[in-house]
Amino acid sequence: MSDAITIRTRKVITNPLLNRRQFVIDVIHPNRANVSKDELRDQLSALYKVEKDSVSVFGFRTAFGGGKSTGFGLVYNSVADAKKFEPAYRLVRYGLAQKVEKASRQQRKQKKNRGKKVFGTERKAQKKAAKRNAD
CATH class of the missing domain: 3.30.70.3370 (Alpha-Beta Plaits)
Incomplete structure (x- = not known):
């Protein structure tokens, strides 16, 4: 060099x-x-x-x-x-920011589509659980 x-x-x-x-x-x-x-x-x-x-x-x-x-x-x-x-x-x-780790694109889409199939109070419970896991 x-x-x-x-x-x-x-x-x-x-x-x-x-x-x-x-x-x-x-x-x-x-x-x-x-x-x-x-x-x-x-x-x-x-x-x-x-x-x-x-x-x-x-x-x-x-x-x-x-x-x-x-x-x-x-x-x-x-x-x-x-x-x-x-x-x-x-x-x-360049080391000026942290990389945001997230699930793969396919996994995010699959999760979204699974959520579409849940109705009523079960759906609210599922969203609360997802929020708790995100925090």
């Missing part, structure tokens, strides 16, 4: 509605298979003089033959802006 890499940003746009700068990143990495997103976030935070947590990178594609990758980058004005506008899954990747 001691091999030098070069980062170039192009198509830089300032997006005041989302409090960020967005751009395409070209990474030149000869003699390396690829560069980690964490390492890119470190270098971009130094380049734009912001905290590492306010930088987001994604969508990288390595060119055929290697040596060059292209992706997308966002630099938010603050970490609070990043938490406000970034998708939850990316915040989880």
Whole structure:
């Protein structure tokens, strides 16, 4: 990992509605298979003089033959802006949010449909039990 890499940003746009700068990143990495997103976030935070947590990178594609990758980058004005506008899954990747554990989609649908078949007072009891289990 001691091999030098070069980062170039192009198509830089300032997006005041989302409090960020967005751009395409070209990474030149000869003699390396690829560069980690964490390492890119470190270098971009130094380049734009912001905290590492306010930088987001994604969508990288390595060119055929290697040596060059292209992706997308966002630099938010603050970490609070990043938490406000970034998708939850990316915040989880960067350690800024906790992943919400829930049953699989199929299990949730099956539970919903089983509940449809219960009537009257039994249904009220079932809902109370579900609330107690959720708490």
